[in-house]
Amino acid sequence: MADPDRPTRWHAPRNRAEFQAQLDSGKSEFEAQIRDARKQFEDAQERINARTGRNLLFAIVFGLILGLSMLFSLILVKQLFLIVAAFLITFAVLELTAALRHAGREVPRIPSVLVSVATLPIAYFLPPGGQWWAIAGAIVVVTLWRLAEHIPPSGRRPWEEVRKDLGAGIFVQLYVTFLGGFSVVLASQDRGQWWTLAFLIIVISVDVGAYASGLSFGKHPMAPRISPKKTWEGFAGSAVAAVIAGILLSVLMLQMPWWFGIIFGLVMVGTATIGDLTESLIKRDLGIKDISSWLPGHGGFLDRLDSVLPSASAAFALYLIFT
Numbered sequence: 001m002a003d004p005d006r007p008t009r010w011h012a013p014r015n016r017a018e019f020q021a022q023l024d025s026g027k028s029e030f031e032a033q034i035r036d037a038r039k040q041f042e043d044a045q046e047r048i049n050a051r052t053g054r055n056l057l058f059a060i061v062f063g064l065i066l067g068l069s070m071l072f073s074l075i076l077v078k079q080l081f082l083i084v085a086a087f088l089i090t091f092a093v094l095e096l097t098a099a100l101r102h103a104g105r106e107v108p109r110i111p112s113v114l115v116s117v118a119t120l121p122i123a124y125f126l127p128p129g130g131q132w133w134a135i136a137g138a139i140v141v142v143t144l145w146r147l148a149e150h151i152p153p154s155g156r157r158p159w160e161e162v163r164k165d166l167g168a169g170i171f172v173q174l175y176v177t178f179l180g181g182f183s184v185v186l187a188s189q190d191r192g193q194w195w196t197l198a199f200l201i202i203v204i205s206v207d208v209g210a211y212a213s214g215l216s217f218g219k220h221p222m223a224p225r226i227s228p229k230k231t232w233e234g235f236a237g238s239a240v241a242a243v244i245a246g247i248l249l250s251v252l253m254l255q256m257p258w259w260f261g262i263i264f265g266l267v268m269v270g271t272a273t274i275g276d277l278t279e280s281l282i283k284r285d286l287g288i289k290d291i292s293s294w295l296p297g298h299g300g301f302l303d304r305l306d307s308v309l310p311s312a313s314a315a316f317a318l319y320l321i322f323t
Helices: 016-052 056-075 078-102 109-125 129-150 159-188 192-217 232-252 258-286 301-305 308-322
Strands: 221-223 227-231
Touching: 056 078, 056 192, 078 109, 078 159, 078 192, 078 258, 078 301, 109 129, 109 159, 129 159, 159 192, 159 308, 192 227, 192 232, 192 258, 192 308, 221 232, 227 232, 227 258, 232 258, 258 308
Parallel strands: none
Antiparallel strands: 221 227
16 A cells, blocks of 8 residues: 655646646756766766777777678678778778878879789789789889889979888888788688688787777886887787687687697787887877878778788788698
């Protein structure tokens, strides 16, 4: 039996005006709760961004989109991975050439992109040696193009500057096109799509492990002059995540012994960390925070591929050695 003396928070409205007042009160209370929740979320995001230097929510969304596109292309028809790789390398080359031009290096943008994309089908359909010939041809084309730009009087620069421009153009092809091309070469091998998928998953695990561990326990900077946000605690977390992922993928996906997963994980954590530090060093030398702003609050495509580029060549080497 209900207690008549117990107060209640809601009672039946006596008229329309009282009913409307209750609706307005409930609406105001709900909106206030939404504002409080949003403010708490934004405050948490700001603390995370200040600690790690990146937008966590956008990182997760972009990682899912990129990961799913690679997953479906490799599993369904692995030739589709060429399209995904071409898309990523196109934007990475555009970003790096634009950053170099901003720093005063006259690197041909469109020719650099065209030869980069052209090397991918060569690397995929020809034997592994074809990639070396393709990258050599790409370097020759970019070099000759830059020299041709120097011929008209309007394009003349001191030879020392032209020499630096040529070196920058070669660097773009070696750093992005050549290293990224190993992922395509690996995918073209027998069961290579599973090896490609495995090394990508491990690299993602390295990133997630470093992010979570560094955010929670990071106190000791690993390379403060190059990347102030990277800590030894984050590196330890990335190593643990990489080894666990390596063992699981070796046994369940690659049909390799469990101990190979330890080797796979440790090699990937080493190359991914080197790739991350290398790109940070490039940005430091160019005097920029992000390679581009195409991914709002998250840098550019190259900022997300820095760990993948050297890891692709290491994964291909492991494939050749152990299979």
